[in-house]
Amino acid sequence: MRDLLSVLQQIEPDLSKSERILAALLRSDAEFIVNAGITDVAERAGVSPPTVTRFCRRLGCESYTAFKVQVAQVTFAGTRYLTANAASDAPSDIADSLLAQFQDAAARTREALDMESVLAAADAISTAKLLAAFGAGGTSSMISDEIQNRFFRLGLRTVSVTDHAMQLMQAATMRTGDVIVASSVSGRNLQMVRALEAAKTYGAVVIALTRPARPVADHADITIAIDLPEGENILRPSTSRYAFLFVTDLLATLVAMRRGDEARENLRRVKYQLSNTRDLDDKEALGD
Amino acid sequence: MRDLLSVLQQIEPDLSKSERILAALLRSDAEFIVNAGITDVAERAGVSPPTVTRFCRRLGCESYTAFKVQVAQVTFAGTRYLTANAASDAPSDIADSLLAQFQDAAARTREALDMESVLAAADAISTAKLLAAFGAGGTSSMISDEIQNRFFRLGLRTVSVTDHAMQLMQAATMRTGDVIVASSVSGRNLQMVRALEAAKTYGAVVIALTRPARPVADHADITIAIDLPEGENILRPSTSRYAFLFVTDLLATLVAMRRGDEARENLRRVKYQLSNTRDLDDKEALGD
DNA sequence: CTGCATACCGGAAACCATTTTCATTTTGAC
DNA sequence: GTCAAAATGAAAATGGTTTCCGGTATGCAG
Numbered sequence: 001m002r003d004l005l006s007v008l009q010q011i012e013p014d015l016s017k018s019e020r021i022l023a024a025l026l027r028s029d030a031e032f033i034v035n036a037g038i039t040d041v042a043e044r045a046g047v048s049p050p051t052v053t054r055f056c057r058r059l060g061c062e063s064y065t066a067f068k069v070q071v072a073q074v075t076f077a078g079t080r081y082l083t084a085n086a087a088s089d090a091p092s093d094i095a096d097s098l099l100a101q102f103q104d105a106a107a108r109t110r111e112a113l114d115m116e117s118v119l120a121a122a123d124a125i126s127t128a129k130l131l132a133a134f135g136a137g138g139t140s141s142m143i144s145d146e147i148q149n150r151f152f153r154l155g156l157r158t159v160s161v162t163d164h165a166m167q168l169m170q171a172a173t174m175r176t177g178d179v180i181v182a183s184s185v186s187g188r189n190l191q192m193v194r195a196l197e198a199a200k201t202y203g204a205v206v207i208a209l210t211r212p213a214r215p216v217a218d219h220a221d222i223t224i225a226i227d228l229p230e231g232e233n234i235l236r237p238s239t240s241r242y243a244f245l246f247v248t249d250l251l252a253t254l255v256a257m258r259r260g261d262e263a264r265e266n267l268r269r270v271k272y273q274l275s276n277t278r279d280l281d282d283k284e285a286l287g288d
Numbered sequence: 289m290r291d292l293l294s295v296l297q298q299i300e301p302d303l304s305k306s307e308r309i310l311a312a313l314l315r316s317d318a319e320f321i322v323n324a325g326i327t328d329v330a331e332r333a334g335v336s337p338p339t340v341t342r343f344c345r346r347l348g349c350e351s352y353t354a355f356k357v358q359v360a361q362v363t364f365a366g367t368r369y370l371t372a373n374a375a376s377d378a379p380s381d382i383a384d385s386l387l388a389q390f391q392d393a394a395a396r397t398r399e400a401l402d403m404e405s406v407l408a409a410a411d412a413i414s415t416a417k418l419l420a421a422f423g424a425g426g427t428s429s430m431i432s433d434e435i436q437n438r439f440f441r442l443g444l445r446t447v448s449v450t451d452h453a454m455q456l457m458q459a460a461t462m463r464t465g466d467v468i469v470a471s472s473v474s475g476r477n478l479q480m481v482r483a484l485e486a487a488k489t490y491g492a493v494v495i496a497l498t499r500p501a502r503p504v505a506d507h508a509d510i511t512i513a514i515d516l517p518e519g520e521n522i523l524r525p526s527t528s529r530y531a532f533l534f535v536t537d538l539l540a541t542l543v544a545m546r547r548g549d550e551a552r553e554n555l556r557r558v559k560y561q562l563s564n565t566r567d568l569d570d571k572e573a574l575g576d
Numbered sequence: 577c578t579g580c581a582t583a584c585c586g587g588a589a590a591c592c593a594t595t596t597t598c599a600t601t602t603t604g605a606c
Numbered sequence: 607g608t609c610a611a612a613a614t615g616a617a618a619a620t621g622g623t624t625t626c627c628g629g630t631a632t633g634c635a636g
Contacts, residue, residue, distance in 0.1 A: 038622070070360075098537055099534065106390055110383055115383070337594070351595085
């Protein structure tokens with residue numbers, strides 16, 4: 001099933017004036033359309049009902065009703081985004097709005113993701129002799145540790161370094177065939193950049209998970225761009241952690257598939273050792 | 289917005305015979321309903337159109353059209369969940385399916401969340417003299433560190449302890465007014481349980497983020513139940529990290545709101561010190 | 577500038593799906 | 607068995623959607 005909004009994007013140039021008004025309305029207030037009849041939509045857009053019908057046909061829908069159904073589907077995630085600002089201070093509204101933010105952050109990240117860089121990164125990582133994860137500061141160091149946690153299970157020699165001095169020292173020991181995954185939310189971690197430069201002179205490949213067009217990205221061989229707007233409420237935790245975590249998971253999954261049997265064998269061993277000492281169910285998750 | 293299927297579940301016992309037929313049809317072939325008119329649905333179910341209208345009203349919908357829109361939404365979420373098994377090995381399909389898994393994990397967690405325990409936990413944490421985060425193993429230790437990362441910013445004395453021996457030692461030093469947040473994905477971390485027991489004898493309040501009805505939950509004063517089914521594909525990272533992270537964020541936000549000005553002042557200080565030493569934009573996110 | 581062809585749009589009528597009304601049937605209690 | 611209440615469907619009424627068609631704008635050629 002193709003997505004209504006992407007169809008719209010595609011045929012936008014061919015649209016007439018009235019149809020563009022409808023397109024704008026669809027984008028700005030899809031929820032209204034879902035809850036309104038064709039006459040309401042027509043009136044609000046200042047066009048006639050037949051024009052609305054024609055607009056729906058253009059988007060590949062049989063009828064206005066079919067169109068409405070499709071709008072309902074694509075905006076399901078979207079309406080959640082609208083509630084990203086909590087309706088009230090009531091805890092359950094806050095929970096809803098955090099959930100919306102999280103879902104939105106993940107969806108946007110996935111949407112903006114450049115698969116070619118992801119693939120290039122997965123290729124590099126899956127054959128790395130040593131994988132070093134760099135990151136400093138709340139989110140970035142968490143991601144760095146998480147990278148270590150995910151990749152050592154796949155049989156890769158992995159180390160997480162979250163201390164600038166140690167990053168520089170680690171960099172000094174690296175050589176051709178080694179890979180660094182450098183995470184930086186701001187993209188401006190200059191001390192880390194120094195370590196990356198050093199590592200590159202010794203032949204390591206640098207993969208950056210960071211904002212594009214910033215120092216960290218500029219010094220990387222492969223950049224996976226993650227560029228989320230930060231929320232305005234200082235009391236709210238930032239959503240970028242979810243974006244970084246999502247990319248980490250994607251990389252881990254792709255690398256696991258590339259390494260196939262070896263990854264499976266290592267995961268099995270980890271699980272076996274855990275269940276041996278900790279008396280867990282066989283079905284228990286890895287990694288508590 | 290309430291979920292149609294959960295409403296259905298709730299009122300199922302009160303339904304009449306014809307309505308049950310419709311309920312069964314809705315569950316078995318929602319897609320058909322989305323693409324059909326009321327007469328088609330009526331015919332297929334062997335009932336009359338008015339009965340269908342009444343059925344929609346019972347489910348809280350204004351009209352059949354409104355009902356159809358809602359069905360479209362829930363089934364869309366459903367198909368997303370179904371695509372959690374990637375359509376193919378193509379990286380972008382895998383990305384989509386990971387995204388679907390996480391969105392689903394987060395939504396389920398939010399749905400199942402017991403707000404009363406969350407509130408009780410937020411109350412306890414916001415007045416804690418010392419906050420100790422316990423956790424061991426991949427996800428749980430990550431969450432433990434993350435709790436430290438989030439709460440120290442709010443002006444709480446916070447420490448993360450991810451080592452069993454240290455947990456026991458930490459527990460021995462705790463007293464009334466102190467709070468422990470214990471994370472355990474499996475809920476069976478027996479060594480941690482020992483530390484929790486010790487801490488309780490010295491008067492600390494224990495909050496557990498874990499599966500219900502397992503040792504860790506049984507030894508907690510407040511349990512926030514997080515109970516996600518684990519995926520079957522061993523190469524896939526588990527989704528429980530997102531669930532735990534979501535709950536952590538929610539707690540952090542609620543505590544931040546309770547602590548109000550003090551939280552704001554501490555966040556401002558952290559930001560100020562960072563921008564002082566690191567030459568960041570003023571608009572930069574906290575916590576890179 | 578004019579005339580023509582084309583595309584676009586809206587009014588009104590036709591059409592069709594949905595809903596309401598109301599009579600009938602079924603169910604269940606006494 | 608009888609009655610009341612609930613459930614159901616037939617048919618009419620309603621209201622929303624689509625089709626048809628004519629008017630208007632736009633662009634192009636002469």
